[in-house]
Amino acid sequence: MSEKKLCNISRRNLIAGAGKLAIGSAIAASALSVGFDVKDADASKKSLKWGWGYKKLDPKEVGEIAYKLWYKGYCCYAVVGSMVLPLRRKVGGPYKSLPIDAFRFGHGGVIGWGTICGTLLGAGxxxxxxxxxxxxxxxxxxxxWYTETKLPEYKPRHPKYKGPMPITVSDSPLCHISVGKWMKKANKSFKSPARRDRCARLAADVAIYTVKILNQWVDDGYEYYMENEPQVAKYGITAQNNCMECHAKGIPGVPGK
Amino acid sequence: MSEKKLCNISRRNLIAGAGKLAIGSAIAASALSVGFDVKDADASKKSLKWGWGYKKLDPKEVGEIAYKLWYKGYCCYAVVGSMVLPLRRKVGGPYKSLPIDAFRFGHGGVIGWGTICGTLLGAGxxxxxxxxxxxxxxxxxxxxWYTETKLPEYKPRHPKYKGPMPITVSDSPLCHISVGKWMKKANKSFKSPARRDRCARLAADVAIYTVKILNQWVDDGYEYYMENEPQVAKYGITAQNNCMECHAKGIPGVPGK
Structure with missing residues (x-):
């Protein structure tokens, strides 16, 4: 029996149930309501500072932490943890109450859907x-940088996979394309130890590059948008740079562009 | 002069600077190091519970909050805030110290790169x-559900854009594909008021669907993986379901599959 068949609550039932909610009594509605006014979002800003600060970290150490954390919770978790965990000691404060487990869901381009590479989501x-x-x-x-660079570059002190490690340029921030190109070159399956170690090393690479930028921010400030203009300004739509990889028959017209 | 030209710190300098770090003295390295052991990640779990709990919310109210928040901080921020802000009142505790501003970066498929739709990242x-x-x-x-459904469905109480609102099926969780298909059907530019309102309504739709699932979780439990098996199990690689949209000339072989 498939997993689907094992289910005794279908999405149809879910929607039907939700429909009952929507037509429920005013009493039920008021029980759920918190009488929330969207202006409260502004009020919350006053007590919740955004941008918790930073003290310089050792890129090598951060890379090693990211590599090891990958084997505990995969890519997004590894990159977030490689910075947040040391900052709990170095800065403390709110970092101490941010559970890095909450970012495990970024693995495989967000729970395996192959969208943004989890290492980049972690860096974000x-x-x-x-x-x-x-x-x-x-x-x-x-x-x-990620899309243009031959990766992985990182050499772990104690690699879990000791065979040859091919390097590839993704030309895309998408997990599916990034790992797919590597799998093709390496001739390795997604579940192979080599592919797993490639992604663990990639987590280290992204964590290291991120920490180099953060350290520069502390030392000299950081001239943002210095290297890359916003994607929408370039393309008239949210986009990557590898257009023709998907649009083999030409890009559909962008209205207003 | 372009923004690029205005920059006086190039990426080349950044890398060179980082190189200096890598070959820096042992004294400098130890100043940066926190002597972190990756085993500490486990220790942190004990004090940082993951899964902060939930009390049922009114989907209609959450949808309206999401719609309004979109105009303050875009898609990812809107969906996160539509749940976290009411839960600060209903549950309190750690929700009170999670700054929703920290999730603004998800806009436009993560800072405009068109990867995962920010509404889905917010739901995640x-x-x-x-x-x-x-x-x-x-x-x-x-x-x-997002990839299969004609969206947006949501009708705001006080719509910012009052013209006709086309609906489209994205067949993809990617911002670029989702908004691109809508822009083509609507013949509207990315910066048009219609497109902006489409994405604000989409934020409401995703927030509402998410809250319906969360409410069902409280009422009846939630049989997960009930509708959709993991993507890697289906395809042998992290992936979406619309393969032929990009792989017009056929899917490259998946090693080991």
Whole structure:
């Protein structure tokens, strides 16, 4: 029997159940309501500082932490943890109450759907919590670097996989394309020890590059958008740079562009 | 002068600077090091419970919050905030110290790169903080529903854009594909008020669907992986379901599959 068959609550029932909710009594509705006003989002800002700060970390140490954490909770968890865990000691404060487990879901391009590489999602989460709005600009450069660079570069002190490690350029921030190109070159399956170690090393590479940027931010400031202009400005739509890889028959017209 | 030209710190300098770090003295290295042992990641678990709990929310109210929050911080921020802000009142505790601003970077498929739709990233973050590991299973169903459904469905009480609102099926969790198909059908630019309102309504739709699942979780439990098996099990690689949309000339062989 398939997993689907084992289920005794179907999505149809879920929707039907939700429909009952929607037509429920005013009493039930008021029981659920918190009388929330969206203006409260502003009020919350006053007590919740965004951008928790940073003290310089050793890129080598962070890389090694990311590599090891990958084997505990995969890519996104590894990159977030490689910075948040040392910062709990070095900065303390709110970092002490951010559970890195909450970012496990980023694995495999978000629970295996092959969207954004979990290492990049982890870098986005870490830079945002650390540097606030400036984190977005850092992430833009991290993503551009990731797509253009032969990876993985990282050599673990004690590699779990000791065979040859091919390197590839993803030309894309997507997990599916990044790992797919590597799997093709390496002729290894997704579940192979070689592929697993490739992604663990990639987590180290992204964590190291991110920490180099953060350290530069401390030393010299960080001139954001310095290397890469926003994608929407370039393309008139949210986009990657590898257009023709998917649009083999030409890019559909972009209205207004 | 372009933004690029304005920059006086190039990526080349960044890498060179990082190189200096790598060959820096032992004294400098020890100043950066926190002497972190990866085993500490386990220790942190004891003090940091993952899965902060939930009390039922009114889907209609959550949808309206998401719609309004979109105009403050875009898609990912809107969906996270639509649940976290009411839960600060209903559950309190750790929700009170989670800054929703930290998830603004998810806009436009992560800072405009068109990867995962920010509404889905927001649902992933919210379900993970709320339900822990079970959140992954919920997100798997939310993502499948998103790709198969004509959206947006949501009708705001006071729409910012009052013109006709086309609906489209994305067949993909990617921002670029989802918004691109809508832009083509609507013949609207990315920066048009219609496109903006489409994404604000989509944030409401995803928030509402997520809350319906969370409410069902409270009422009846939630049989996860009930509707959709993991992507890697289906394809032998992290993947979406719309293979031929990109692989117009056929899917490259998947090693080991």
């Amino acid at each position: 989460i870490a830079t945002s919590f650390i540097a606030g709005k400036t984190g977005e600009m850092m992430l833009n450069d991290i993503m551009a | 973050i919210a379900t993970s903080f709320i339900a822990g590991k079970t959140g992954e299973m919920m997100l798997n169903d939310i993502m499948a």
